[in-house]
Amino acid sequence: MSAGRRSGLPAADPAAGAPAIIEARGVGKRFDGVRALSGVDCVVRAGEVTAVLGDNGAGKSTLIGLLSGMHAPDSGELVVDGEVTRFASPRDARARGIATVHQDLALAPLMPVWRNFFLGAEPTRRGLLRAAECRRVAVAELARFGIELRDPDQPVGTLSGGERQCVAIARAAYFGARALILDEPTAALGVHQSGIVLRQIVRARERGLGVVLITHNPAHAYAVGDRFVLLRRGETFAHRLRDEVTPEELAKLMAGGAELDELYREVSELRADRAGRMAP
Ligand SMILES: Nc1ncnc2c1ncn2[C@@H]1O[C@H](COP(=O)(O)OP(=O)(O)O)[C@@H](O)[C@H]1O
Ligand SMILES: [Mg+2]
Structure with a gap:
């Protein structure tokens, strides 16, 4: 290719x-x-x-x-x-x-976890929201991702940052994301x-x-x-x-390797320079 x-x-x-x-x-x-x-x-x-x-x-x-x-x-x-x-x-x-x-x-x-899970795509029957089913699905789908929901009615804003992220991910997976x-x-x-x-x-x-x-x-x-x-x-x-x-190589690649080495060199020169000026 x-x-x-x-x-x-x-x-x-x-x-x-x-x-x-x-x-x-x-x-x-x-x-x-x-x-x-x-x-x-x-x-x-x-x-x-x-x-x-x-x-x-x-x-x-x-x-x-x-x-x-x-x-x-x-x-x-x-x-x-x-x-x-x-x-x-x-x-x-x-x-x-x-x-x-x-x-x-x-x-x-401010909306419950289960409403956020469906957010406009809630299953209905004769125009009525099937809330019990929504709650059950939201709890089960989050459990599949290892999130034990205490109460599906709690506002999503009261979950931790990681858990909120998980609601968004579990929702996407449930609605057919590949x-x-x-x-x-x-x-x-x-x-x-x-x-x-x-x-x-x-x-x-x-x-x-x-x-x-x-x-x-x-x-x-x-x-x-x-x-x-x-x-x-x-x-x-x-x-x-x-x-x-290796994780170290990845960190080094990410930090910009040579660029970072150059920065260290500059900073240590500045420090040596200052130390020199401050010396009696
Ligand atoms: N809508 C936009 N209009 C003008 N410049 C943009 C726009 N989106 C991104 N850029 C420019 O494209 C470059 C890459 O930005 P971005 O994709 O947001 O980077 P990152 O998410 O990695 O921080 C940046 O220089 C940014 O200023
Ligand atoms: Mg960005």
Whole structure:
């Protein structure tokens, strides 16, 4: 595949067992003439987690926008189930089983957990909401992801940050997602809450979903990732499979390796300089 070689993807992908659900091939996107993304490759397979790593401004949100049908790429192509595809809208992407959980989670904090789980798609009979069934389904589906809900009537805003993220993920899975795109789900969370979300990502993978985990945290990426796509200034500067990389290498790649070494050197020179001036 020429698209793969162009950005340094291994020509023969040793992990290429499961079918690709969605693939970005050399995608690019400009906003008002500013290049946000260029020549980016990214594949999402059933039963795998693709971690997309990058610093602020690297192009992570733009890539999500393309995969989720919010923006159309200016160059390159999206391939869904082996077919070149142009999404007309996020709804169009969802209909193909590509669901995105954005950072705001699209939850109504004051509404009960079960209403948030269905949010406009509640089952009805003769125009009447089947509330008991909704509660039962919400409790059962969250339990499948390891969340023991004390009370389905509690407002979703009273759940912990990790649990709220889990409601959004379980909801997408229940409504037919095959690929789940998660935009920095652990960015605002502490260690314990991040663990709740990372465990849920593992469960989603075990259920055969393909997951895209967007993050700038290499430890979180390594905890669950099967493959890693590293973005910098809108380009993929590295692709790694899990057994090709250690957590330390991933952290170093993410930190910008040489750039960080340069920074350390500058700072230590400044410190030595100041120490010299302060010496009697
Ligand atoms: N809607 C937009 N209009 C103009 N520039 C944008 C827009 N979205 C993103 N950009 C630019 O594209 C680059 C990548 O941004 P983004 O995808 O948000 O990065 P990340 O999510 O990794 O922080 C940045 O330089 C940003 O300023
Ligand atoms: Mg972003």
